[in-house]
Amino acid sequence: MTSEETRSNVEKALEEIRPFLQSDGGDITLISIEDNTVKVRMEGNCIGCSVNQMTLKSGVEMTIKKYAPQIEEVINIS
Template sequence: METSNELRLNVEKALEEIRPFLVTDGGDITLISIEDNIVKVRLEGACTNCSVNQMTLKNGVEATIKRYAPEIKEVVEVR
């Protein structure tokens, strides 16, 4: 079982992996919190109004985070 600190580090590593793709499109992502194995993030810049941001969130961000931290259940966007 990972400590919450290890879990946060693994989630941050996942975000660092995906961030360059978001930045290329004029956006970014910020980790807000991890509660009960649910990651809360804020999409920023061009990502906030992008029509495919929910697909990016689920297929890109959530899939990448789950590779680093398989115990994560879901990634949700907060505004």
């Protein structure tokens, strides 16, 4: 898979999960993809949310890996 295809698939994954984040007053932005690691910025209510790490791993990372299985990790750089 090319880097463009990977980025496109990661963006599709974020579009799938974004409505759930936005319904709680949050959002997510893709910052970069480096060496099978996706860096994102959690925004809005997601910044101070006590379960944002669980959301990142159980929701965001799982959804991204569904679209781009080569991704090993998702990191929040807020």
